[in-house]
Amino acid sequence: MKFMGYRRANGQIGIRNYVLVLATSVCSNQVAREIAEKVQGCTYINNTFGCCQIGSDARLTTKTVINTALNGNIGAVVVVGLGCEGTEPTYVYDEILKTGKPVKMVTIQGDGGTLGALAKGAEFAREFAQQLSLQVREECDISELILGMECGGSDTTSGLASNPTVGEASDAIVNNGGTSMLSETTEFIGAEHVVARRAITPEASDAILKLVRDCEARAMALGEDIRGGQPTPGNIEGGLTTIEEKSLGCIHKSGHAPITGVLNYADIPVNKGLYIMDSPGQDVESMTGMAAGGAHIMVFTTGRGSPTGNAIAPVIKITGNKQTYNKMPGNIDLDVSAIIDGDKSIPDMGQALLDEILLVASGKQTKAETLGHKEFCIYKTAPTF
Amino acid sequence: MKKNAVVITDKDSIAVATMDLKQGELALMFINNESHEVRLKNDVAFGHKLAIRSISAGEHVIKYGESIGLATQAIQAGEWVHVHNVESERGRGDQHA
Structure with missing residues (x-):
């Protein structure tokens, strides 16, 4: 049984081809959502956590944020952080980068506040979305x-x-x-x-x-x-x-x-x-x-x-x-x-x-x-x- | 005649109504491909359960061939079976606190 999906450079397949605008914490959640709503081809997650958590609970949130970005339906990622949260934007960025998935990062504290992070993040998202639009679906097997x-x-x-x-x-x-x-x-x-x-x-x-x-x-x-x-x-x-x-x-x-x-x-x-x-x-x-x-x-x-x-x-x-x-x-x-x-x-x-x-x-x-x-x-x- | 209730395994003590049924009506079902009927003692709404045999107080109520809880009172064939006469044995922090 076959279907038409997207093949990724790292061997994954996807059935959607999103740019994920990824909030690392509740503090960057709104900026990430606004970027995703501005640029065609994006998706975003509602992340109302990512800070002031401890132990296994903190690790669970960070793992969930990273592994979401690794889903095969995601073609590229723009990490949007505040800058000082527990789920550290640089750590999330590095973990995604290691897998070979295209990824960029902005932080609200480091990139000029809401408006600066919005503008820079939206430009990254726009470039990724345009690149992903060139990709065509290929035959994939149900075993994938x-x-x-x-x-x-x-x-x-x-x-x-x-x-x-x-x-x-x-x-x-x-x-x-x-x-x-x-x-x-x-x-x-x-x-x-x-x-x-x-x-x-x-x-x-x-x-x-x-x-x-x-x-x-x-x-x-x-x-x-x-x-x-x-x-x-x-x-x-x-x-x-x-x-x-x-x-x-x-x-x-x-x-x-x-x-x-x-x-x-x-x-x-x-x-x-x-x-x-x-x-x-x-x-x-x-x-x-x-x-x-x-x-x-x-x-x-x-x-x-x-x-x-x-x-x-x-x-x-x-x-x-x-x-x-x-x-x-x-x-x-x-x-x-x-x-x-x-x-x-x-x-x-x-x-x-x-x-x-x-x-x-x-x-x-x-x-x-x-x-x-x-x-x-x-x-x-x-x-x- | 068209059936209006479903019995999932032959171990089950209840049937599930596949349409709204009224007290006094016959619930019609198959058990192991054999037709079976039970006269209803209560109204039984779509998706709700009726006893297909008598169940003693404290006995396991069986659906899918497994226990779904304990009868809290004696239940006769044809009675509606739900939270008023069956209770869960699991997750009962209220009984163990």
């Missing part, structure tokens, strides 16, 4: 593609129809040598034994069980019932009773392929195959982690309806709830409710989704892209100090 799988605003149709549909598409990608990522550790609680059975090594199986144990312990430490947070009030209204039920539906997104390994949040997989990424169940933080992990494209199932996109990777929305599709046709790309009605099989809809993945990988805009949805939020593991 990295899929991220997400579910949000779930109801019982998610577990019955849309998640198994994603599982079919994920299996097709993995069985053809590609890579797929399942995240949202919270949504393995009660289903971890089912997922762990599919790990290819005892180490990977233990790692899956440990991720879930640690996640549940963090929730328990708050001394509250996880219900209300998970499942959400909307999940419950949609018929989901417990986190166990939600999880058992969620894991259908990963199909039946063996699980190669476990990734920490925002880590880039070293091999191909199906991976589990440790992330919260919150959709935007979860997809941010997978985009930083290199996912070129996301498939997002929703029962209740969700508008969420991503700043780096196109997001294909699918629902198994006919009413939701009819209420939000401008947000949802694929309606698989025919499975619930018994008119189509899960493999039929899996093939339809795979066809859509290849079209979007070749340049078709998703509904979230056409509406400019660029959600992005970095997972925090400690308070800001």
Whole structure:
């Protein structure tokens, strides 16, 4: 299975060809966004952190910022820093430069304040955008593609129809040598034994069980019932009773392929195959982690309806709830409710989704892209100090 | 007759309604390709669950062939199954604080 993507000098492929205007902290977030909005062909991330963080939490933000820039959908990067933040602009710049990706840097303190940094950053972005516009799409194989799988605003149709549909598409990608990522550790609680059975090594199986144990312990430490947070009030209204039920539906997104390994949040997989990424169940933080992990494209199932996109990777929305599709046709790309009605099989809809993945990988805009949805939020593991 | 509920595995003690169903109606489903029917004791909305056999208080409620929680009271076949009669066993910091 082939699609038309962009080949990078460092051997990566991409399905989009963005200049990323990369804020290293909350203090440079607005300037970075204004540059990206000024220059055609840019994208930006909403980075509301990057300073006054400590230890593993600080390292997680810095890693996420850098790895986002390394995603194959990014053709060039303009780092925009304040100049004195914890996620140091010079460090971010150097780490990107090492990979051979074209990168420039401006700082607000070093380049004449807001207006100076805007002008210099916009000129860098403009030059990169013009260079990238010369690049043509070339044939790529599905084995080079990295899929991220997400579910949000779930109801019982998610577990019955849309998640198994994603599982079919994920299996097709993995069985053809590609890579797929399942995240949202919270949504393995009660289903971890089912997922762990599919790990290819005892180490990977233990790692899956440990991720879930640690996640549940963090929730328990708050001394509250996880219900209300998970499942959400909307999940419950949609018929989901417990986190166990939600999880058992969620894991259908990963199909039946063996699980190669476990990734920490925002880590880039070293091999191909199906991976589990440790992330919260919150959709935007979860997809941010997978985009930083290199996912070129996301498939997002929703029962209740969700508008969420991503700043780096196109997001294909699918629902198994006919009413939701009819209420939000401008947000949802694929309606698989025919499975619930018994008119189509899960493999039929899996093939339809795979066809859509290849079209979007070749340049078709998703509904979230056409509406400019660029959600992005970095997972925090400690308070800001 | 067209089915209006889904049972995922033959171990399951519940079905999921695939349309809004009313008390007194028959829920119609397949279990292992065999037709099965349950008379509803409550209204069950689209996407919500109904018991397809009696479930004792404290028994695991089974969907996808796995436990989705414990019944907090005895549940009869045809009853609506949700947060009022099932509770989670996981992430219960409220019980361990």
